[in-house]
Amino acid sequence: MAKGRVKLKDVAAAAGVHASTVSRALDPKTRHLITDSLAERITRIASELQYRPNSIASSLRTQQSMTIGVLVPDITNMIFPPILRGIEDTLAQQGYVPIIANTDSDPVKERTLMDIMRARGVDGLILASAQRQDAAIVQAMEDGIPVVTVNRMIDDERVSYVINNETGGLALAVDHIVELGHRTVAHLAGPQRLSTGLFRYYGFCRAAKKHRLRKWRDLIGFAGAFNEESGREGCLELLDRGIPFTALITANDRLAIGALQALSIRGIKVPEEVSVTGYNDMPFADMTTPPLTTVRIQTYEAGRRAAEIILERLGAERGTLPAVHEVLEVEMVPRQTTGPVPATINETIFGPRGDTPSAGRSADIAASETDR
Template sequence: MAPPLPRSVNLRRVAEEAGVHPSTASRALNPATRHLVAAPAAHRVQEAAARLGYRPDAAAMSLRTGRSRLVGALVPGIANPVFAPILAAAAAALAEDGHALLVADPGDDPAQAAEFVAELAARRVDGLLLATVALRDDPALAACLVRGLPTVLINRSGGEGIPAVVSDDRAGMAMAVAHLASLGHRRIAHVGGPAPLSTGLLRREGFEAAMAAQGLELPPGWVEAAPTYGRAEGEAAASLLLSRCSGITALACANDLLALGAYDACRRAGLRIPADISVTGHNDMPLVDMIEPPLTTIRIPHAEMGRRAARLLLDRIHQGTEAGTAVLAPALVERGSTGPPRAQA
């Protein structure tokens, strides 16, 4: 016969073990009120809770405080390696404040994203991190606004006055173009991201402005926007550029997954990278240094993005702080996918 399950340990038992009043134990175990308890007493309470295996009753705490200590996050493709370091850093920052992160993946479906917002709101999340929003008329963002949910955007801006943490997309693309130009490239095409997303629009604008700043011609048709950020979409866009644009020596891609697709298109066309054509990406997602040749790309500080977004959201939850967009600086990472054009090799 199996032994009986141990009875759950309540807050009163923890308080008795630590020699304090239950209200003191409650404050000591709540990150938001821990500062109200003398450090030695708080340490005794935390030590007693750990020793006894105490876990707060989340439902009771939610009823008492009006907060669930849960934060939701929507990402457009949880299998995309870009989001792993962002979510890990956000989860760590939230855990320091006693919050847990719930992640939902609506893919590229705006209606599904809005449904997930409704589901997370029904679970009384304290706030939301959104990495899915489009520039205009985004259903998920509208669902957050109508419910008054504290919201922060990650890696996207939504044009709705909602706080966001983003990379400087224009500057990143300017770095890629300047790098290619320094190698001697003059005929550079752009595999762009989805136009409805801020990353697609701003990186295209950055590419076009950088080409003009370098004094380089950009003929009509030398920019091809992919409908989504994916390897297959990158291959299709790069193939179109290679077939219709004579003399391309470099492809500047708006995303590393698009760049991987460009690798496929170049190889299918019999072009060697970088001997025949150079390719750059954008994001520096995990493992792009392991492909052959390793990808020259624009590094986004993903972990810092996750941390900043989480802390910004916590400020909104606790203090109602209204903040603007935090723009993080990107950096060029030069690897083996870029070199001088054929004529100068």
């Protein structure tokens, strides 16, 4: 921290007035209390002396740190940076600053970070890292600190959120696939402990029912995490079930990329033999081979709205405003991983391989069940 900084007193001395007068002259909200000419003179002297208010002292007195804690699972996961930009740009308009930290999806780390942020006196919390069951978040809310989750939501509807229309988006993907003529389509779902994973799964089930897809109940796999590795494994496991399908709807672009890799390993052509869709339209989703068909969510906008909501709550008296639940619309982005249903299905590509000794049993059972 800088050493001999010029402070209010110094400006006051230079202007021949009391520090409190300077304070008032410099604050737009209290400037009217001071004679115009004096206020101007003080302003001039302050800028001549390069006075910069010490915001720590100010925070201590006013009990406002003008900071907002922001938690993301991992900033290197590319869907989060645009959300953060939305937050930062919006907060900046009101003089607030985000304090960003990564939880690595670890609830313990999340709780610790929330403690650190609260010790640092953040005025509010924006959480992109929320799991559906998140005691720390509920705790924070009950302690009276403004909280809003973004991109995800928690099961407790008392906390505000800004999310995307997950079920609707997944339905868009299924509609798109059905329009291409597909009837047996698989779903690689995301982690069900996250609202995104859960709602996209709901969306699939609902759309599958609506379109009366074939064997869809037996063609759902669950990924443990939203990453390429889980995508590969999940896709392989689906293939090993031995139930032929012509399209695979994944819950996330990274899962889709993993699936693309798995399909490539098995020598299955996309989209000729199997169509694939992702979700999010993350940066570079158009750079895959072939370019990924996906559903575009709103990231910057989600961050922007989350910041706005927090800002609204800061002024308001503790708990006086009802929770805000905002759902942003999404958009289908057809690219090259989806195509018309193949005329004939190459059955030999489905079923367990010798070199991947995995879940063959469930495939047998599932295969014996009828379409429903």
